């Protein structure tokens with residue numbers, strides 16, 4: 001996905017090149033062909049296109065799908081290009097595809113078909129991330145780490161506890177993703193440019209052929225809205241922003257001054273001049289790309305906001321940002337999954353700091369308040385004075401972790417139990433996503449004649 005080539009600097013302005021979506025349309029080449037095959041089938045079924053001609057067009061479309069996408073510059077978009085190829089190969093008969101079709105309903109269909117697949121791909125990578133994180137939670141349920149707030153040592157907890165935080169965030173996102181899938185998975189096909197067509201297309205039958213779960217009913221909404229795309233992009237970016245915050249925790253723990261964790265060397269880069277460096281390269285790039293994704297989302301909002309209901313070319317310009325967001329998410333989630341698989345705690349280093357910083361002072365105050373029967377604030381004041389005097393009041397870190405029965409807290413047996421239960425729950429979510437994938441692939445294979 002690239003920005004338009006510089007055209008104006010070359011001394012001539014090619015308006016077609018300036019407005020064309022051909023470059024971005026590479027993403028929906030196959031999906032545009034799928035929509036067309038369904039359309040041609042439908043023209044035949046409603047009796048306006050004879051079978052022999054329908055078969056010839058479908059045959060040409062299927063073989064086009066197997067060819068690399070290499071349109072020459074002169075077309076406005078993939079829809080125009082495919083029609084031109086059909087006419088070139090089949091003669092005037094290729095022009096039948098224009099009947100009852102608008103690029104407006106066809107692009108909306110292709111976008112939904114493509115986004116549907118990307119959501120499945122992203123959901124599968126989230127499932128893999130969750131599996132790694134949950135297993136890591138079990139493995140590190142009692143591996144002590146010092147948790148921070150305000151970037152200051154706060155309370156003692158475990159890496160497993162942090163892993164379950166990542167899992168819960170990812171579970172929330174997965175729920176949103178599968179729910180937006182239901183919004184995306186509806187067919188706009190047969191809606192015409194805005195207000196339908198005189199051809200009696202059976203939109204429900206077309207939707208079934210493409211394995212959509214129903215149709216987008218209103219034809220103005222079907223052709224002119226991008227809510228399905230905006231909403232998918234927006235939940236994805238919200239997740240990326242939240243996930244990206246943990247990059248900073250990892251980076252902080254990795255600083256040689258703290259040295260709480262180690263990562264697999266493949267995630268670290270050296271310096272060309274400073275031989276001692278081990279820079280967290282993949283994390284830095286992911287963090288930057290999350291920033292980019294925020295920018296793409298802002299672009300989508302900004303582009304769409306002033307556009308009236310009904311198709312306008314602004315919507316074409318919005319599309320590439322959605323693809324980029326999905327790509328950033330899929331790649332980044334894969335990368336962070338790999339990184340978390342190899343994360344290890346330097347327990348010795350953490351132990352040193354447990355002695356140095358009063359990270360169980362809060363627990364100490366609470367127990368003091370309970371055992372001496374004095375108000376919490378009085379105990380707090382007493383302990384604050386001790387800390388000011390350079391003492392390190394606290395309780396045994398293991399006791400601070402194991403002694404807590406709070407649901408969702410750091411207690412290792414609570415962590416292990418939740419992680420195991422979630423792994424079971426995850427398998428059923430995975431089966432559901434697999435089912436979606438199978439139905440999408442089956443429809444595609446049938447239409448492509450594979």
Ligand code: ARG
Nearest residue numbers: 021077103104107311315316
């Ligand atoms: N290329 C356009 C897009 O990607 C679809 C074509 C609609 N063009 C038009 N002139 N109505 O959104």
